[in-house]
Amino acid sequence: xxxxxxxxxxxxxxxxxxxxxxxxxxxxxxxxxxxxxxxxxxxxxxxxxxxxxxxxxxxxxxxxxxxxxxxxxxxxxxxxxxxxxxxxxxxxxxxxxxxxxxxxxxxxxxxxxxxxxxxxxxxxxxxxxxxxxxxxxxxxxxxxxxxxxxxxxxxxxxxxxxxxxxxxxxxxxxxxxxxxxxxxxxxxxxxxxxxxxxxxxxxxxxxxxxxxxxxxxxxxxxxxxxxxxxxxxxxxxxxxxxxxxxxxxxxxxxxxxxxxxxxxxxxxxxxxxxxxxxxxxxxxxxxxxxxxxxxxxxxxxxxxxxxxxxxxxxxxxxxxxxxxxx
Amino acid sequence: xxxxxxxxxxxxxxxxxxxxxxxxxxxxxxxxxxxxxxxxxxxxxxxxxxxxxxxxxxxxxxxxxxxxxxxxxxxxxxxxxxxxxxxxxxxxxxxxxxxxxxxxxxxxxxxxxxxxxxxxxxxxxxxxxxxxxxxxxxxxxxxxxxxxxxxxxxxxxxxxxxxxxxxxxxxxxxxxxxxxxxxxxxxxxxxxxxxxxxxxxxxxxxxxxxxxxxxxxxxxxxxxxxxxxxxxxxxxxxxxxxxxxxxxxxxxxxxxxxxxxxxxxxxxxxxxxx
Numbered sequence: 356x357x358x359x360x361x362x363x364x365x366x367x368x369x370x371x372x373x374x375x376x377x378x379x380x381x382x383x384x385x386x387x388x389x390x391x392x393x394x395x396x397x398x399x400x401x402x403x404x405x406x407x408x409x410x411x412x413x414x415x416x417x418x419x420x421x422x423x424x425x426x427x428x429x430x431x432x433x434x435x436x437x438x439x440x441x442x443x444x445x446x447x448x449x450x451x452x453x454x455x456x457x458x459x460x461x462x463x464x465x466x467x468x469x470x471x472x473x474x475x476x477x478x479x480x481x482x483x484x485x486x487x488x489x490x491x492x493x494x495x496x497x498x499x500x501x502x503x504x505x506x507x508x509x510x511x512x513x514x515x516x517x518x519x520x521x522x523x524x525x526x527x528x529x530x531x532x533x534x535x536x537x538x539x540x541x542x543x544x545x546x547x548x549x550x551x552x553x554x555x556x557x558x559x560x561x562x563x564x565x566x567x568x569x570x571x572x573x574x575x576x577x578x579x580x581x582x583x584x585x586x587x588x589x590x591x592x593x594x595x596x597x598x599x600x601x602x603x604x605x606x607x608x609x610x611x612x613x614x615x616x617x618x619x620x621x622x623x624x625x626x627x628x629x630x631x632x633x634x635x636x637x638x639x640x641x642x643x644x645x646x647x648x649x650x651x652x653x654x655x656x657x658x659x660x661x662x663x664x665x666x667x668x669x670x671x672x673x674x675x676x677x678x679x680x681x
Numbered sequence: 682x683x684x685x686x687x688x689x690x691x692x693x694x695x696x697x698x699x700x701x702x703x704x705x706x707x708x709x710x711x712x713x714x715x716x717x718x719x720x721x722x723x724x725x726x727x728x729x730x731x732x733x734x735x736x737x738x739x740x741x742x743x744x745x746x747x748x749x750x751x752x753x754x755x756x757x758x759x760x761x762x763x764x765x766x767x768x769x770x771x772x773x774x775x776x777x778x779x780x781x782x783x784x785x786x787x788x789x790x791x792x793x794x795x796x797x798x799x800x801x802x803x804x805x806x807x808x809x810x811x812x813x814x815x816x817x818x819x820x821x822x823x824x825x826x827x828x829x830x831x832x833x834x835x836x837x838x839x840x841x842x843x844x845x846x847x848x849x850x851x852x853x854x855x856x857x858x859x860x861x862x863x864x865x866x867x868x869x870x871x872x873x874x875x876x877x878x879x880x881x882x883x884x885x886x887x888x889x890x891x892x893x894x895x896x897x898x899x900x901x902x903x904x905x906x907x908x909x910x911x912x913x914x915x916x917x918x919x920x921x922x923x924x925x926x927x928x929x930x931x932x933x934x935x936x937x938x939x940x941x942x943x944x945x946x947x948x949x950x951x952x953x954x955x
Contacts, residue, residue, distance in 0.1 A: 369948055415782050419945045440784040450775040456708040468700035469783035471693030497711075513779070 359521055359554035360391040360414060365423035367409050383409040385578040394551040396544065398569030399558040400668060406578040407558035411523045414556070415445045427521055443521045446514035448529025451506040455499030459490055459509055462498055463516060470517035484512040487542055489535070507531050511539055524557040528564060540568055562668045574672055581675045586668060593666045593674045597641045600664050601634040604657040609634055612650055613677070617643030622669070622679020631659065637674045694789040701790055705797020719755065720808040727751040727809065730876045731817055745821065745907040748813030750875035752806035753899050756840055757869060759802040761862050764844030767794050768852040772950070781950060787937045791848055795841040822909035829905045832915060832922065836898025839925035843894065845933030849940040853949060873899055894925040
């Protein structure tokens with residue numbers, strides 16, 4: 356099957372301003388090689404700062420790689436940027452491109468003109484997209500009067516305005532309410548399903564989003580792809596491990612539990628309202644769970660419940676990286 | 682959804698120009714407060730100069746010089762503050778990435794901004810002319826309106842090409858470039874003779890002023906509108922302004938390309954509030 360997006364050993368180094376006489380060098384991407392097939396919805400999963408956005412910006416021709424090569428539909432993103440730009444679009448979560456003084460419909464029309472979409476077709480397209488993102492009633496409202504969630508929906512609509520062959524979605528549901536996010540996810544999935552020539556590269560740090568939407572997922576950590584497969588296959592890699600979820604009272608620094616023999620990785624979250632914490636621990640052996648329980652009790656935590664949930668992509672991440680996504 | 686009909690390169694760029702012009706013009710129409718800031722308030726400065734000349738018993742054409750200078754200042758300020766900073770502001774508001782990702786010429790985007798800016802600023806300039814005619818009784822002696830139009834168009838073409846050069850510099854250097862605009866504002870008021878004819882400046886200052894396109898444009902327009910000159914008398918101005926335009930246009934094309942490449946390489950196109 357033909358590859359829509361292909362990167363070969365892409366690295367990107369950022370040099371920040373000199374501080375105390377030395378230049379800070381950050382390796383945002385380190386030897387990244389991925390191949391995304393035509394018709395595929397590919398997810399790039401990783402925590403903030405992992406390199407997801409840097410990779411997308413390179414593929415969108417906004418940034419040059421320091422080394423390596425990247426192609427979109429066979430076009431080199433460095434040497435053939437003009438070709439690439441005709442067939443792509445990108446949506447970045449949390450961004451609200453457009454002009455506050457223009458109405459919702461005018462903003463979409465404006466962006467349609469940057470792709471040379473002709474008059475009536477552009478109008479029809481704007482109308483269709485506003486229906487899809489649920490903004491038809493706001494078509495005549497100025498953008499600066501929209502809520503941030505509505506602006507984000509408009510931003511999503513903008514990404515589809517040129518019906519791109521390859522769509523890059525960088526945390527597209529950031530800032531959206533649950534229902535809107537679900538609706539957008541459904542639309543993206545259908546868009547690819549109905550048009551097998553389309554390709555989507557989605558970056559997210561929402562596990563469920565990647566799991567629900569993506570045909571394949573690449574897990575990126577500190578600029579490196581540490582795993583890449585179908586979500587079910589990735590989850591299968593932790594089936595021989597044991598995932599335990601402890602709900603405990605209070606909060607604490609549970610990092611020390613990594614020292615317990617047999618702990619592959621762990622993550623935790625503190626719930627302020629109930630003053631409880633949820634710990635997810637990936638263990639090499641079920642027997643290690645009692646050692647964890649002992650360690651928690653020794654530190655004064657009251658264990659409220661212990662469960663063994665089905666493995667998720669987060670467990671895969673914990674297994675690979677040793678810590679959670681947050 | 683049905684397949685989308687796309688335009689060719691030329692039509693796509695023209696559409697981008699129209700769309701960007703639309704933003705400027707519609708935006709101004711929806712926020713009319715600019716009429717006060719951009720038209721009424723500047724008239725106070727112009728009035729001061731006019732009354733100073735009246736007190737000094739300067740020739741009556743000096744009032745006309747001030748009015749024409751005031752009208753042209755509007756274009757210079759539009760270039761210096763709106764045009765030059767436009768790409769920078771597009772970056773800060775999140776519009777630059779969609780622009781740069783779109784398959785259009787960067788010149789098309791800037792041209793749309795320029796045309797929209799020219800439209801709005803022309804309204805301001807016409808307001809200043811109206812005050813000159815109806816309040817200060819300025820008499821214009823237009824013998825060759827086509828020459829006036831030619832000089833006006835060439836001056837704006839050169840001026841807004843310079844604005845495109847500034848835009849690329851602002852894009853890269855952001856707030857640092859802001860200081861350059863401040864640095865350029867008052868000296869250019871002085872050197873270009875917005876409020877007085879540059880022939881009163883010392884010769885070496887006149888030479889220094891000649892590197893600024895607006896100096897030539899302003900001088901030629903004053904000769905045509907106030908002193909009744911024809912095309913033959915401003916032919917040197919036409920040649921110089923045409924050269925300015927061509928040189929600055931290609932310089933803008935080059936600087937935009939250079940700054941974009943440099944920005945992609947350094948990552949500065951995607952960094953904010955630098």
